[in-house]
Amino acid sequence: MIFLMPIIQLLILPMAADYEIKNINISIVDHDHSSYSRELTHKIISSGYFVLNDYGQDYQSAFKNFEKDQSDIILEIPHDFEKNIGKLSASSLLVSTNAINGVKAGVGSAYLMQIISNYNQKIRQKWLHYNGQEIKEGMHVESRFWYNKYMKYTFFMVPGILGILVTMVGVYMCSLNIVKEKEIGTIEQINVTPIKKQYFILGKLIPFWLIGIFVFSVGLFVVARGIYGIIPIGSYFPLYAFLAIYLVAALGIGLLISTYSSTQQQSMSLTFFLMMIFILMSGLFTPIESMPEWAQFITKLNPVTYFIDVMRRVILKGSTIHELQFDFIVVSIMAAFFNIWAVLNYKKTN
Amino acid sequence: MEKKIVIKVENLVKAFGDFIAVDNISFEVYQGEIFGFLGANGAGKTTAMRMLCGLSTPTSGDAQIAGYDIYTNTEDIKKNIGYMSQKFSLYEDLTVKENIRFFAGVYGLDIKTIKRKSEELINTLGLNAEANKLVGSLPLGWKQKLAFSVAIIHEPKVVFLDEPTGGVDPVTRRQFWDMIYAASDKNITVFVTTHYMDEAEYCHRVSMMVDGKIEALDTPQGLKDTYHAQSMDQVFYQLARAATRSAD
Amino acid sequence: MRQLLAYIKKEFYHVFRDSKTLILLFGMPIVQILLFGFALTNEIKNSELIICDYSNNKTSEKLIEKFRANNNFLLKEVIYDDHDYNQIFRESKVKLIITLPENFEGDLIHQGKSTVLLTADASDPNTSNTLVVYATNILYDFQKEMSNNVILIPYTIDTSIRMMYNPELKGAYNFVPGVMSLVLLLVCVLMTSVSIVREKELGTMEILLVSPTNPLIIIISKAIPYFLLSIVNLTVILLLSTYLLDMPINGSLFLLYLASSILILTALALGLLISNVTNSQEAAMLISLMGMLMPTILFTGFMFPIENMPLPLQIVSNIVPSRWYFIIVKDVVIKGLGFASIWKEMLVLMGMAIFLLALSLKKFKTRLE
Secondary structure: OOOHHHHHHHHHHHHHOOOOOOOEEEEEEEOOOOHHHHHHHHHHHHOOOEEEEEEEOOHHHHHHHHHOOOOOEEEEEOOOHHHHHOOOOOEEEEEEEEOOOHHHHHHHHHHHHHHHHHHHHHHHHHHHHHOOOOOOOEEEEEEEEEOOOOOOHHHHHHHHHHHHHHHHHHHHHHHHHHHHHHHHOHHHHHHHOOOOHHHHHHHHHHHHHHHHHHHHHHHHHHHHHHHOOOOOOOOHHHHHHHHHHHHHHHHHHHHHHHHHOOOHHHHHHHHHHHHHHHHHOOOOOOOHHHOOHHHHHHHHHOHHHHHHHHHHHHHHHOOOHHHHHHHHHHHHHHHHHHHHHHHHHHHHHO | OOOOEEEEEEEEEEEEOOEEEEEEEEEEEEOOOEEEEEEOOOOOHHHHHHHHHOOOOOOEEEEEEOOEEOOOOHHHHHHHEEEEOOOOOOOOOOEHHHHHHHHHHHOOOOHHHHHHHHHHHHHHHOOHHHOOOEHHHOOHHHHHHHHHHHHOOOOOOEEEEEOOOOOOOHHHHHHHHHHHHHHHHOOOEEEEEOOOHHHHHHOOEEEEEEOOEEEEEEOHHHHHHHOOOOOHHHHHHHHHHOOOOOOO | OHHHHHHHHHHHHHHHHOHHHHHHHHHHHHHHHHHHHHHOOOOOOOEEEEEEEOOOOHHHHHHHHHHHHOOOEEEEEEEOOOOOHHHHHHHOOOOEEEEEOOOHHHHHHHHOEEEEEEEEEOOOHHHHHHHHHHHHHHHHHHHHHHHHOOOOOOOOEEEEEEEEOOOOOOOHHHHHHHHHHHHHHHHHHHHHHHHHHHHHHHOHHHHHHHOOOOHHHHHHHHHHHHHHHHHHHHHHHHHHHHHOOOOOOOOOHHHHHHHHHHHHHHHHHHHHHHHHHOOOHHHHHHHHHHHHHHHHHHHHOOOOOHHHOOHHHHHHHOOOHHHHHHHHHHHHHHOOOOHHHHHHHHHHHHHHHHHHHHHHHHHOOOOOO
C-alpha cells in the first residue's frame, strides 16, 4: 500500500495536472461576412491554440454557449469591418473572455491579440505595398525555449510530484508508526529497556530513510524515465545527496508530529493539514514569484519548496552541487532543527 | 409453580464456510434464572450469543426468545432484551448522565420515566458526585456496573452479558454479582458468559461448550457430582482438555 | 421520533467533545480560503527577467523602461556584454532573457527591421509560453509607438477586450468554488465514515444494533450533525469570500444552499458506504483522505482544466460529485444564472446521491456477521 499508492499517483497525476493552455474554445460572431473576416477566422483556427466552437451571426446564441462554458472566448467582428479598415479611422473588434479562470483568460486573450496584430501587420504591409510606399518589416521577434524542447508539461510536473510523494511517504509513515506504538503501548515496553532514546529514534528513522530512497528511485527510474522518458540532464549525485539530507528533515517533521499526538487519528489529521499547506506553498502548482511577500516568506520556510526546486533544476537544467549550495545549506539546517526539536520534545513527554 | 421458558433453543447451527462455529445446540432457560454459558476461548460462546441477540442469522435450527422467533420477530426480541458486550459498551466521551439518558432514549422511554430512572440509577450506584463527569474518567469497575445498569434500564425479559467482569477486581466482581441477583429477583433472566469458575458457582445452571457443542448442562452441584470433581475448575479442565480446536 | 432525538443529541456531544477535530473541521476551510484568496495565483507576476542590451542607447533604454514598468516581469538586471545564458538559468530564478542586437536602434529606425531574441527557461512550458507572448506583445506595442511617431497609417485593427465575470482576473473567483466543493465533500465523507467505524471499533455499534432502533435512525442521526456543521462551514466560507475577498454572490442563495445540500447528501452517503466496507478508523481515514483527496482536487476542475486531460481521465472525472457541484457554484455565484441553466448538473448530483444512499443502505448490515 505504502509503495503502490505513490507510484500510482505519480503515474496518473502528471497526466491530469496538465495546465498547458491549449484548445481554447472560441465562438466567432461574424456580422461582416467579408473576405477579411473570413481570413482572420481562418488565421485564428490555424494557429493551433483555438478550437472553433461555433461561427455565426447571432451574438445571443454565442453567449448561451459561453454561459454553459462550451466556449471560453467570443470574438465579435462588427458589420463594416472590411469597409472601415481601409479608412483612417480604426476598425474595431470586440473580444469577450470568460475570466473566472484568470490565467486561461489572460493567456487566451494574449494569444488572440498576437494573432490579430500579426494579421494587422500583414494587411497593412499589403496596403503600403499597393501605395508604392517603402515596406518596413518592423521588429522580428525570435524565441528560443530551453530545457524542455517539446514543451511537455509532464517534464515540469513529474519531478515536482515525485518530490511531494517522497515527502508524504516519509512524514506519514514516520508519524503514524511511532504513534501506533504509543497507542498499542509497545513504546512503554521499549522505555523500560536500557536502550537510549537516541538509539531508539535512530533505529526508527533508518528504515524509513531507506524506504524513502527506495520509493524515490522507483519513481525516478521506473516511472519518470521508463514511462515519461525523462532522463535527468544533471548527474545523479546531487539528486541523491540532496535527497539523503532532505529525507532526514522530512522524517524529523514526522517525528515531531508524533511527539505532539497521542492517537493515530490525531497524527493523521495533523499530517494531512500540514501536508496541504506544504503542497500549496511549495510552488508545485502555482508560481512562487506571483505570491505576495508574506506568502513568499512562508514558502522559504517550507522544506518541500527546496526539494522541488532542486529536483527540477537538476533533472531539467543539469544544475550542479556548486550551483545548488544555498539549497543544500538551508535543508541541512532544517534537518538539524526539526530533529533536535523532536528529540527534545520526545524526552519531555516521556 | 411451573417454570416459564424464556429462551428456547433447538438444533441451532452457525457455519462460516467449512467451519462450524456452533454445532447443533439445544437448551432452555427459565424466567428469572441465572444461566452460565461456559466454554474455552473459541468454543463458540460469543457466536451463539450473537445469534440469540439477533446480531447474526443462524445457518439452521430454531430459537425463541421471550416467545418470539429469532428469524421472524427480531424487532420484538430487541425490545425485550438487554445486551452488554465483551468490549466496554458505553460512550467514553459522554458523561454518566448523558449515557443513561441516551440509552433510555434508545429504548423509547418517555422523558418523565427517563428522569426518574436515571436519578434512581445514579443513587443506587452511588455516582452522585460523578454524574456529570465523562465516563472515560471513571475506574473500570464502575464503568462495568454502570453498563449493566444501563443494559437493564428498560426492564427487559432477558439480559445477555458477554464476559462482563473481565479485568475487574474481586470486590467489584462481588458487587456486580449482587446486581445480577437483584435483577434475577425482579424476574429478569440473566444469560452470562464468563471465564471465572468461581462465578460459575453463582449461577443457577451452567452449560459447558466444547468445540461448538454443549457437552454438559446442569446445576453447578450436579456437574460436580457427575464429573466427580471438587470444584467447577476441575469440571472445566476435564471437559476442555478434550477440545480439538485451539484457543484463539 | 424520541429515539431519533436521543441519537442526534448524542452525536452532537461526540462532535463537541472532540475539540481537536472540530478545530480542524473549521480551521481547514478558513486556512484554505485565505491561502487561495491571498497567496496562490496562477497569474504570472514578477517573473525574473534579464535584458542583454548590446546596443545600449536611447531606443533600447526606452524599451527597457517599458519592461521595468510592466508588473508581469521583474527586471533583475541589464547586462551589456556576453554571458553564458545556460549558467544564468541554472544558478538563478531568471525565466526569460531578452537579447537586443548591437544595431537595434539603427536597424529599427533606418532599415525598419530588427531581430530581438527571446530565450526562455521552458522547464515550465506554460509559464515560458505565456512570458514569451507577453514580451512579444510589449515589443510590438513599442514598435507601434515608435512608428506612430513617423507616419499615421490606416489599416489599424483596434481590439477591445472585455473580461467577463471577473474583470480583475482574481484567482479567488476560480478557487473559492473549488475549495467549497473540496471541503464539503471531504469533510462529510471523512467525518461520517470515521464516526461510524469508531462505533464499530469500540463495540458500541453492537449495543445499538441489539436495541430496537431502526438502523435507518442510526444512520440519519449520524448524518444530521455533519449536515448542519457543513452548512455552517459553507456559510463561513461564503462570508469570508464575500467580505474578505470581495467576491460577490450574484445568483440566488437559496439555489446555492439547495445544491450544497444535495452535495452534502451525496458525500454523507459516500461516507456511509466507506464505513460499511471498512472495520478500522485507520482504514476509513486512509480511504477518505488519500483515496478521495487527490481525485477530488484533480477532477473537480479548479486546479487543472479537465478538457486538457487524456480522454480516459476525462471520463473518470464524471463520477466525481464535486465536479458537478463546482459547475453549479460557478454558474450561480459568479455568473448569477438561475435554475434553468443548472438543472442538469443538479439532476446528476441527485442521481448520485440516491444511488449511493440506496447502495449503502443495502450494505448497512443490521446483523454484523
